[in-house]
Amino acid sequence: MTAAPASKFKPRVFSGIQPTNHLQLGNYLGAVKRFVELQEKGVETIYCIVDLHAITVWQDPQDLRRATRELTAGYIAAGLDPERSILFNQSQVPGHAQLAWIFNCVARVGWMNRMTQFKDKAGKNAENASLGLYAYPSLMAADILLYHATHVPVGEDQKQHLELTRDIAAKFNHDFGVDFFPLTEPVIEGAGTRVMSLRDGTRKMSKSDPSDASRINLTDDADTIARKFRKAKTDSEPLPESLAGLKDRPEARNLVNIYAALADTTPEAVIAEFAGKGFGVFKPALADLAVARLSPIAEEMKRLMADPAGIDRILGEGAERANAIAQPILDATYDIVGLIRSR
Numbered sequence: 001m002t003a004a005p006a007s008k009f010k011p012r013v014f015s016g017i018q019p020t021n022h023l024q025l026g027n028y029l030g031a032v033k034r035f036v037e038l039q040e041k042g043v044e045t046i047y048c049i050v051d052l053h054a055i056t057v058w059q060d061p062q063d064l065r066r067a068t069r070e071l072t073a074g075y076i077a078a079g080l081d082p083e084r085s086i087l088f089n090q091s092q093v094p095g096h097a098q099l100a101w102i103f104n105c106v107a108r109v110g111w112m113n114r115m116t117q118f119k120d121k122a123g124k125n126a127e128n129a130s131l132g133l134y135a136y137p138s139l140m141a142a143d144i145l146l147y148h149a150t151h152v153p154v155g156e157d158q159k160q161h162l163e164l165t166r167d168i169a170a171k172f173n174h175d176f177g178v179d180f181f182p183l184t185e186p187v188i189e190g191a192g193t194r195v196m197s198l199r200d201g202t203r204k205m206s207k208s209d210p211s212d213a214s215r216i217n218l219t220d221d222a223d224t225i226a227r228k229f230r231k232a233k234t235d236s237e238p239l240p241e242s243l244a245g246l247k248d249r250p251e252a253r254n255l256v257n258i259y260a261a262l263a264d265t266t267p268e269a270v271i272a273e274f275a276g277k278g279f280g281v282f283k284p285a286l287a288d289l290a291v292a293r294l295s296p297i298a299e300e301m302k303r304l305m306a307d308p309a310g311i312d313r314i315l316g317e318g319a320e321r322a323n324a325i326a327q328p329i330l331d332a333t334y335d336i337v338g339l340i341r342s343r
């Protein structure tokens with residue numbers, strides 16, 4: 001984590017994950033694991049379950065409730081402590097939607113048109129996508145700037161959204177002649193920032209991939225994890241002597257990255273250990289490591305999910321703490337814009 005961009009803002013970390021489907025290994029290595037590391041550094045950390053983002057595409061209400069609780073359980077099981085980090089779901093803090101509206105009036109249509117995630121998600125039928133999906137990045141900027149967050153840990157796929165967040169902050173500051181919103185720094189570090197599909201090393205591992213074999217879910221049991229790694233697509237060459245030898249081998253490179261991220265080491269160190277070994281050796285070692293790291297999380301998630309009311313209580317308490325930070329920032333924003341608050 002680099003120094004805060006402007007010294008007037010104290011270091012504060014914010015990030016979020018959508019409660020859709022199950023948490024997968026990419027979310028864990030690219031995001032949740034990093035969230036825990038930042039919490040352990042003692043910085044102020046705020047982690048959100050972005051349910052308002054989830055509904056930009058259709059969500060069955062029952063599934064949304066389940067996924068929200070499951071993601072909260074995943075956060076806690078992976079090591080986030082609701083005392084030390086603020087954990088809450090976005091819709092319980094109204095400032096997110098309120099600030100997003102102001103940012104809808106700051107951001108330009110041309111900026112939104114350049115967002116690659118919108119193009120990917122809307123596909124060929126963009127005319128039929130929800131207006132919310134189009135404005136998604138504006139709500140994301142609001143999530144971050146509502147807390148004057150200085151650092152945002154994410155996977156590589158969120159980079160463009162974070163650049164847009166900086167553009168929105170800069171335009172707001174410029175338009176109103178203030179130095180009010182910080183230019184937030186993305187924190188995209190380590191070997192797990194872009195975990196790829198186990199079936200195709202050129203595609204990102206994703207919660208929404210129709211093939212369950214393409215990803216490891218945090219809820220998968222040990223046998224399933226081992227089977228998915230055993231069946232993961234690879235080539236027939238042994239692992240090379242140096243990282244350069246993985247250049248045109250996306251599937252092999254992906255498995256090496258996953259191993260490094262799980263073992264808290266670098267891809268170079270993994271290659272040094274396994275150089276010359278075939279996948280018959282490497283895959284079982286990877287599966288064992290993954291099971292050792294992920295099974296305790298899955299167990300703890302199951303235990304937490306047995307008490308949904310307890311999870312809801314944690315979310316409610318987190319929302320209160322989040323709102324206490326957000327409300328003065330929202331009030332000041334309204335004032336800057338010229339919106340009267342007389343109550």
Ligand code: TYM
Nearest residue numbers: 015016017018026027030031050140154155193194195205
């Ligand atoms: P979402 O829910 O798609 O993903 C959550 C986090 O997981 C990371 N991630 C990955 N990292 C590595 N490899 C992968 N295959 C992989 N797949 C997902 C994502 O980069 C992300 O960090 N727009 C965000 C949610 C959001 C948000 C925010 C994030 C809303 N508001 C404010 C940060 C700050 C999203 O869709 O993440």
